[in-house]
Amino acid sequence: MTMQFALPHLSEWLGWIYLIGIAILFALLIRAAIGRRWQDSAIFAVIWCVVLFPLYAPITASWMRVEAFRAHVSPIASYLSQCKLIDFVAGNAKQKLGRCENLGTGGEEVLEIFYDTTGLIVAPPAQRTPEWRAAMGHFSPTAVHLEGEGRARRLFGDFYEIALFPHDYDGSNDDF
Template sequence: MSSDQEQLAPATSGGEIFRRPPWLTYIFAAITLLSSLGARFLTFLWPVASQWLAPVGVVCTIIAMFWLFVCIFQSKPRSAPVLLATLVIIQVVGMIETRTNGGLIGFGFRIHAAPVEQYLATCRMFDFTEGGEKHVVGECESQAYEPGFPPGLAYLTVIYDPTGNLLKPASERSPEWERAFDKIRENDVGILRFQGARRLSNDFYLADLSY
């Protein structure tokens, strides 16, 4: 048998064909990562694109998990390592965002908010006195979104809070700060409920406010 025939034999014999590089899996993994991570990074830099990419990333992630489950029943699941790595990367990025200065969302925000002095000038600031010292808490910008079920309207709001009270338990927040923060939550319809917040960068936080 010639050397050419020896090289062609594995590709045409039984299950050996599955050893070819799973290019479709690589393309799918790239789309999943770009949509999932891109949606985070573009939250403030390009909100419209972020809103389009976010559901694509969710759907692709669900498909990746189902595809990985199917690989369990294959004798030679060549796609499994690629799919597993994709899901691990998405999970790690999410964990980093909760433990650092906003992760990809925070990185995009720092680009969006530069220079900080000019960005702060666009914020609505509310003064209050806490412990005999004057402080401020401010609302800088909001993005409306539909949370899904139950239907309604909610807002991702950038809050400037040098005191850090936003992340403290309700029992540890001062009444003075609460009154100042209530002015941020008030609008023409009523008072928005505070659903939680996470740090974006330094004294900036991303708060979830809804009706």
């Protein structure tokens, strides 16, 4: 998932490359152990720890994902100019809300990247203001965006991602 921001067209192959690399590493470890090459076995065991690190350290994988996204959107002003942003007023303050891009994950899931200066995208639906709901109503699928709870995750700053699946789409189009 980390590479999807840097090289989205190659990211779907990373899982397979990882599995093939693990299989090769396992074969080399077994070969070294059977041949009683203990130094080689120790080296391969240490490599195993490094290779499997993302599986037993999800916080680090999450951090890497956020850093890859930061690099992807840099410079932020240029990235924001590509977003479909809506200006609105909530609580006597100017706010911005909009979709920046859709990213495929290699499966059926699609990640939508949103910019939301209010942070209400991660709030429970009952706490979202009418102004925010009106602005978000411009994006489809409206049922997920307006009533969805627990679907959005903060990436960094005012950027969020929402996971969507084929059954989420309601057939409506954005108002842009």
